[in-house]
Amino acid sequence: xxxxxxxxxxxxxxxxxxxxxxxxxxxxxxxxxxxxxxxxxxxxxxxxxxxxxxxxxxxxxxxxxxxxxxxxxxxxxxxxxxxxxxxxxxxxxxxxxxxxxxxxxxxxxxxxxxxxxxxxxxxxxxxxxxxxxxxxxxxxxxxxxxxxxxxxxxxxxxxxxxxxxxxxxxxxxxxxxxxxxxxxxxxxxxxxxxxxxxxxxx
Numbered sequence: 001x002x003x004x005x006x007x008x009x010x011x012x013x014x015x016x017x018x019x020x021x022x023x024x025x026x027x028x029x030x031x032x033x034x035x036x037x038x039x040x041x042x043x044x045x046x047x048x049x050x051x052x053x054x055x056x057x058x059x060x061x062x063x064x065x066x067x068x069x070x071x072x073x074x075x076x077x078x079x080x081x082x083x084x085x086x087x088x089x090x091x092x093x094x095x096x097x098x099x100x101x102x103x104x105x106x107x108x109x110x111x112x113x114x115x116x117x118x119x120x121x122x123x124x125x126x127x128x129x130x131x132x133x134x135x136x137x138x139x140x141x142x143x144x145x146x147x148x149x150x151x152x153x154x155x156x157x158x159x160x161x162x163x164x165x166x167x168x169x170x171x172x173x174x175x176x177x178x179x180x181x182x183x184x185x186x187x188x189x190x191x192x193x194x195x196x197x198x199x200x201x202x
Contacts, residue, residue: 028056029100031063031110036101041116043090050087051098052147053114054154057161063110064101070094080104083151113154117143 031037041049055061062080067088069075075096076086090096102110 027115028111028113031100031102031112033105033107033109034103036064036099036103037112038097038099039116040095040097041118042095043118044093045090047090047118048087049090049096049116049118050085051114051116052085052151053100053112054083054151056111056113056154056158058102058110059105059108061110061158063112064104065099066101067096067098069096085147113150115147115150117147 029037043049051065051067053063053065055063060080061082063082064077064079065081065084065086066077067075067086069090070092071094075088078084078086086098088096100110100112100114102108
């Protein structure tokens with residue numbers, strides 16, 4: 001197991017940035033009903049890119065997603081999914097476009113959180129130093145942990161919104177039941193009172 005002393009952490013991060021060039025972007029967007037939002041990344045051959053997304057609000061929490069290469073050929077397509085992870089390795093230089101589509105909905109807007117991270121290809125020798133290999137594994141592990149944390153945050157927000165909505169509905173349903181109960185009780189009291197009332201003849 002690789003052990004790194006505390007005073008060497010700064011040097012470790014410097015090595016991560018030098019040995020494993022990468023890009024990481026996190027976004028939160030709102031996709032209006034009947035619309036789509038598209039983004040792009042300029043990649044070179046053998047560059048790697050991963051898009052991770054999660055629908056955090058709106059409708060059935062689903063979205064359409066697709067990713068195309070510079071020539072417009074679909075590399076991946078997901079229909080009506082609430083979460084997903086798409087990874088590609090660029091086979092050619094150019095602009096790779098990915099879109100989130102809410103065109104299936106005519107009323108409800110969707111909130112989508114997504115991350116884009118990747119590794120810029122660097123030509124290397126056949127022999128890789130053990131420390132370099134460990135640093136690359138560490139960088140990939142950190143990226144996976146970051147994605148998982150953001151996924152948990154979005155899921156927690158979604159569940160909290162659902163719980164608050166349910167609590168509000170239960171509260172107003174209880175108020176409505178109480179009002180109906182009071183009305184029924186008042187009507188029964190009035191009816192029984194009039195039923196047992198003795199009418200005097202004059």
